[in-house]
Amino acid sequence: MNKAHFLFLFVFLLIISCKKDDHVLARKTTGSINTISVIIDDQLWNGEIGDTIRNKFASPVVGLPQEEPLFTINQYPVKLMEGFMTDSRNIIVVKKEGKNKFEINKNQYASPQNVFHISGKTADDIIAIIEKNSSEIIKIIRQTEIEENQRINNKSQFKTKIITDKFHISLQIPSNYKYVFQESDFIWLKKEIVSGNTSLLIYQVPINAIKNDKNIVSNIIKMRDSIGELYIHGKEPDADMRTEEAYSPYFFKIKIDGKEAYETKGTWELKNDFMSGPFINYAIIDKENDRVLVLEGFCYSPSKEKRDLMHELESIIKSIQIIEK
Template sequence: MNKTHFLYLLFSFLLFSCNKKEDHLPRKTIGNINTISVVIDDQLWNGEIGESIRNKFASAVIGLEKEEPQFTINQYPAKLLEGFMTDSRTIIVVKKDTKTKFEIHKNQYASPQNVFHISGKTNGAILEIIEKNAPQIIRIIEETELAENQRIINQSLLNTKRVTSAFNIKLNVPTGYLYALQKPNFIWLKKEIISGNSSILIYQVPLHSIKNRSNLSANIIRNRDSIGKLYIFGTEPDSHMVTEEGYSPYHFKLKLEDKETYETKGTWKLKNDFMSGPFVNYAIVDPDNDRVLILEGFCYSPSKEERDLMHELESIIKSIKILKYTVANEPKMENKEF
């Protein structure tokens, strides 16, 4: 065997091996954010089981001006459980069967993917499984969609050295956002879209301005309204951002960066102007640095749905990493309340 023939055979073998390896790699999931494929026969979908699924997974998102479902549901008959539909990140398979069961299969057809199998002998048995397991299913879907949105964001990132320098944090912000305004203890990032714009505000206040008062929720709103009066203006005279009083904000407690965090969702408006939209505000209690670090996302999109715009903002904010201070990088915070 001559050298040329040997090299040709070696190359062919390596190419074949690579192709075989690729055959065993899972397909990548596709589809829009916050979308569920429900595999269920029409008879069940059009009855009480379908109604239960819609009530659980397509309930209105809180904090939006317009009513939008938490998840967009696409229904398919069981015989179509093949082809492109199996590339969905979330699949819920519901059927009548001799066994009553609830199973979660990770990456069954593609990756990343969650396939939830629900079956029962009767409608009542299926409804009971849905009722019992819906909170867990929603939590898993939310975690997967957050990770997917952050993966998309990470493909092209804005240079956020100015954010790190001002607040000693790392934040993954996609390109498209620009620095709209920077002041001591305050940065405004903004992205123009066809239907309006999306914004991220980052600021910090002394710990006592929120934590050591009787009404914490009211203090968060008071601070955000003060920020709006200082920096967020409309085109009309004396117009600035305020919290819409006609819609009571929703308040939740959670952890970000293992720190006590208060999430507030509500509606903003421009005083003496016509603009309004949803906002989500995260107040991170950071006692190590005697501050409350606040990150807020809000959008203005009168002619387009707002759910996915707000989901992107939440995904950006939840990418936060708080860095440890050193003598060299410790920021100077004005000891004032807004």
């Protein structure tokens, strides 16, 4: 009888433990987009280790007209690790300990979550670990924040039937975007914000329009400038959108929806006008449909920071799925 009671108690405690674990994993992360909680004692934060963390994770975002940090960093001492900091989506824990270690824990306290554990015997050891792994950390956090923005966008989706019918694609677009202009091969969507607006362009061109390895960047710039001349105008005469010549665009070769694509980040301006802002352009090589599918986001927000506005546009564009005809 005692053995039976013991066995029953053991099974009961095991079930309760599993339910408790499930409850912990069910906790949802909180916090603003593009934010990192850095758990590190003040003594380390105020020295070379803190400088290294700031240089890596708060470096300027490429493609913006003014300097804005890659991530917003909130620092907390190690003793405050318990509590609301464990609900952050991105946590970097830095300690001086008896061994050198770099470890990534997914969903350690909540979901979705990245917890990066960095420890070292000396300050130089910790700095070396940060230097070695910062690129991977940034890549993981950026992907998590894109997915978080897409989750938010998915809650209140824009009706995209017109876009699907024209371009045979699906996109996760928030419902606060509105149609500004559309033609057979071109759509312009805009969202009004307190400080200005954000825009999304979708269009397609023949597949040979940019396919020249020696001149891809210049061909993309010519392509977007021709679109600006056709469709994007200011109030002044001849005030067409064009790529600002004073800043060289940033160019990357990437994959979107499994297809080769070119990412171009830079600054736009209205010719003969005062308006300007950042843009991000994706030219997707869609060989199956013999076209270059172009999605571009740009914003006008002269009095506000633009990092998170452009991040939302990037998240929308990267939600694309090309539908087979």
